[in-house]
Amino acid sequence: MPETTATPDDIEGVLKARKAYNEDLTRTARKGRLWAAPIGLVAVLAALPLLQFTGNYNYLLHLVLYILMYVTMASSWNILGGYTGYISLGHNVFFCIGGYFSGMLLAYFDISTILTAPLAGIVAAAVGFGVGLITLRVRGPSFIISSLALLMVVRILFDNWAFIGGANGVTLRLMDLPVQWSKLPYYYAFLVIAIATITTSYRIKHSKFGLGLRAISQDEVKAESAGINTRFYKVLAFAISAFFVGMAGAVWGEYLTYLRPNIFLIILVAANMVLMSIIGGKGTVAGPIVGAIMIVIFNEFFLVTLGSSEINILATGVVMVLALLFFPNGLVGTLANKNKLPRFLDWD
Amino acid sequence: MSQFIQILILGLSLGGVYALMASGLSLVFGVMRIVNLAHPALIIAGAFVSYWCFTLYGIDPLLSLPISATVLFFVGLLLYKLVFEREARNAKYSEMTVLLTFAVAMVIDGFLGTLFSNTQRITSPDYATDAFFFGEIFIPKGQLYAGLVSGAIILALELFLRFTRIGYAIRATTQNRAAAELLGVNVNFISLLAFGIGVALAGAAGSLVSFVFSFFPAKHWEWIAILMSLVVLGGMGSITGTVVAAFLLAVVAAFVGAWAGATWSTMTFFLALFVILLVRPQGLFGEKPENA
Numbered sequence: 001m002p003e004t005t006a007t008p009d010d011i012e013g014v015l016k017a018r019k020a021y022n023e024d025l026t027r028t029a030r031k032g033r034l035w036a037a038p039i040g041l042v043a044v045l046a047a048l049p050l051l052q053f054t055g056n057y058n059y060l061l062h063l064v065l066y067i068l069m070y071v072t073m074a075s076s077w078n079i080l081g082g083y084t085g086y087i088s089l090g091h092n093v094f095f096c097i098g099g100y101f102s103g104m105l106l107a108y109f110d111i112s113t114i115l116t117a118p119l120a121g122i123v124a125a126a127v128g129f130g131v132g133l134i135t136l137r138v139r140g141p142s143f144i145i146s147s148l149a150l151l152m153v154v155r156i157l158f159d160n161w162a163f164i165g166g167a168n169g170v171t172l173r174l175m176d177l178p179v180q181w182s183k184l185p186y187y188y189a190f191l192v193i194a195i196a197t198i199t200t201s202y203r204i205k206h207s208k209f210g211l212g213l214r215a216i217s218q219d220e221v222k223a224e225s226a227g228i229n230t231r232f233y234k235v236l237a238f239a240i241s242a243f244f245v246g247m248a249g250a251v252w253g254e255y256l257t258y259l260r261p262n263i264f265l266i267i268l269v270a271a272n273m274v275l276m277s278i279i280g281g282k283g284t285v286a287g288p289i290v291g292a293i294m295i296v297i298f299n300e301f302f303l304v305t306l307g308s309s310e311i312n313i314l315a316t317g318v319v320m321v322l323a324l325l326f327f328p329n330g331l332v333g334t335l336a337n338k339n340k341l342p343r344f345l346d347w348d
Numbered sequence: 349m350s351q352f353i354q355i356l357i358l359g360l361s362l363g364g365v366y367a368l369m370a371s372g373l374s375l376v377f378g379v380m381r382i383v384n385l386a387h388p389a390l391i392i393a394g395a396f397v398s399y400w401c402f403t404l405y406g407i408d409p410l411l412s413l414p415i416s417a418t419v420l421f422f423v424g425l426l427l428y429k430l431v432f433e434r435e436a437r438n439a440k441y442s443e444m445t446v447l448l449t450f451a452v453a454m455v456i457d458g459f460l461g462t463l464f465s466n467t468q469r470i471t472s473p474d475y476a477t478d479a480f481f482f483g484e485i486f487i488p489k490g491q492l493y494a495g496l497v498s499g500a501i502i503l504a505l506e507l508f509l510r511f512t513r514i515g516y517a518i519r520a521t522t523q524n525r526a527a528a529e530l531l532g533v534n535v536n537f538i539s540l541l542a543f544g545i546g547v548a549l550a551g552a553a554g555s556l557v558s559f560v561f562s563f564f565p566a567k568h569w570e571w572i573a574i575l576m577s578l579v580v581l582g583g584m585g586s587i588t589g590t591v592v593a594a595f596l597l598a599v600v601a602a603f604v605g606a607w608a609g610a611t612w613s614t615m616t617f618f619l620a621l622f623v624i625l626l627v628r629p630q631g632l633f634g635e636k637p638e639n640a
Contacts, residue, residue, distance in 0.1 A: 087443060089450060138625050141383040144446045145576045148385075149621045152573040156618075160611055267569050271454060274447065310466065310565075314458025320451035321431065324444065 037344035061183045067296045068190040069248050072197045074276035074288035076244035082283035084237045085217030087144050089270050090151030094124040096264035098246025099253035113254040114189045117247045124246025125239040132238035158261040169260030186255040197244040202285050279323045281332030286345045350484040359602030364495030367594035370578040371587050372549030378522040378585030379542040381442050385449040388568035389456035394420050394554020395563050402471045409471050413555040417548045424547025428540050460565035470562040494556040518542050577621035589633030
């Protein structure tokens with residue numbers, strides 16, 4: 001009878017061949033990727049403030065800054081909601097925590113939030129890690145409910161915490177730059193944060209960690225039995241996604257020059273993060289970016305034409321219902337399924 | 349001692365209202381596995397029906413309760429047909445529906461807010477500010493009537509579920525959807541009907557809410573977590589459990605409120621929700637869910 005048991009040498013050979021094959025695959029995929037698009041986009045965005053030499057484009061800068069902030073938040077939400085499949089409807093809690101942490105440092109020690117933003121991110125991530133240990137024990141609808149409850153709890157705490165101004169909030173100092181340049185520090189801060197978030201999101205998606213997260217979103221029990229430490233993976237994803245949202249909150253607070261629970265902790269902010277990721281394409285790198293651009297412009301259009309925030313809530317809700325019913329995979333996801341995704345959007 | 353009894357009574361009478369507010373939510377989850385985040389928004393819609401009946405035509409909210417229940421029943425049928433029916437085949441059904449109901453809640457909130465603006469309103473029939481006095485103890489008439497009416501409605505619902513053919517079908521669908529279908533239950537029709545009844549219960553609860561609490565369109569976000577905590581504590585889908593949980597948490601919240609202030613009384617519900625999810629995710633009366 002011939003020997004059928006594989007020797008360690010055989011296995012090593014197979015593994016080596018597989019590794020070579022995989023590397024080959026990634027190389028061809030990389031070759032097909034259009035690096036010019038993102039690099040060109042960043043260059044244009046970095047050069048955009050030069051417009052200020054020719055006139056007053058503060059509104060345009062504000063709009064781009066606002067989009068960059070939501071790109072950060074939606075991409076960040078996507079790490080948990082898109083890759084891992086745990087949908088959080090209370091993610092603006094970390095936005096608020098980041099905003100207040102840095103805002104308080106600014107109010108008491110006069111340190112710009114742009115410098116303390118990473119610290120705010122770490123605080124938000126630490127809170128996220130702690131909360132995740134508790135709430136990520138449940139799955140599906142129960143997790144969604146617990147995220148809403150978290151939002152309510154934090155809202156009550158911040159509304160009643162006298163040290164940080166309670167429901168009336170705190171006023172922060174104004175920048176002493178001339179009006180023409182006053183938006184620039186925040187603009188570049190958000191640009192850097194957005195790039196960092198997207199890079200992280202890309203790196204996660206193309207790593208073993210990201211593969212584990214996607215396995216969790218497909219079938220957690222099987223992922224666990226395949227040897228993935230699902231609990232650690234989930235909680236880490238939660239913390240990472242809280243980190244960038246916290247950083248965005250920190251800079252946003254100083255940019256607005258005041259902190260108040262009802263600018264950070266309203267349901268519309270959370271809904272926007274979810275909606276942008278879904279409408280762009282949940283679980284893709286480019287999706288939340290596309291979604292953020294679409295929704296911010298759409299919102300701005302509604303604000304200009306219709307005014308009042310109530311009708312804005314109505315419009316956001318209607319768009320969300322339609323998107324969920326007819327485009328559950330989002331723009332990027334739907335196009336990818338039909339093999340019609342333009343190359344500059346194909347970052348997966 | 350009399351203070352203790354006083355707080356207990358206030359807690360119990362509020363518990364009755366909470367029980368009705370949450371029972372529709374529980375019914376809908378039981379039959380369709382839909383976590384209806386739009387339920388509190390629909391309660392507010394019901395409250396508005398009663399509010400306008402009272403303000404425009406002077407109809408007592410207790411009498412306009414059937415009106416708002418009927419109106420909301422048809423709203424429920426429409427919602428199910430437009431939004432939820434097509435989602436039934438989705439693989440990620442229960443997560444999808446949570447997001448969908450969240451979006452529907454925003455639509456209702458925005459719609460009511462646009463129409464009526466976000467100002468505090470309350471229906472004020474005579475009894476809403478009156479009370480029965482027994483020595484040192486008083487029972488507010490509004491809350492007592494609301495508690496009694498909601499008790500009667502829940503009893504009627506329970507009898508309906510236990511002793512009618514449609515009730516059997518609804519309970520069978522709750523227990524095992526596939527088996528019910530095999531035995532000839534028209535599961536789609538039952539889902540439609542149960543959703544309608546669930547939303548009608550929201551309308552009925554809204555009528556009671558309209559004179560017990562002051563309300564405004566955006567208030568439902570606060571109630572979502574409160575009602576969810578009741579449903580989760582009672583065990584998702586168990587109406588009996590929901591009712592028990594409603595009384596339990598309402599009484600605890602009343603004591604917390606008396607001891608630490610009104611702000612922290614709402615906190616009771618949210619913290620309870622976390623503790624339940626941690627300690628006993630299936631709730632007091634629930635069976636272990638298949639996906640946890």
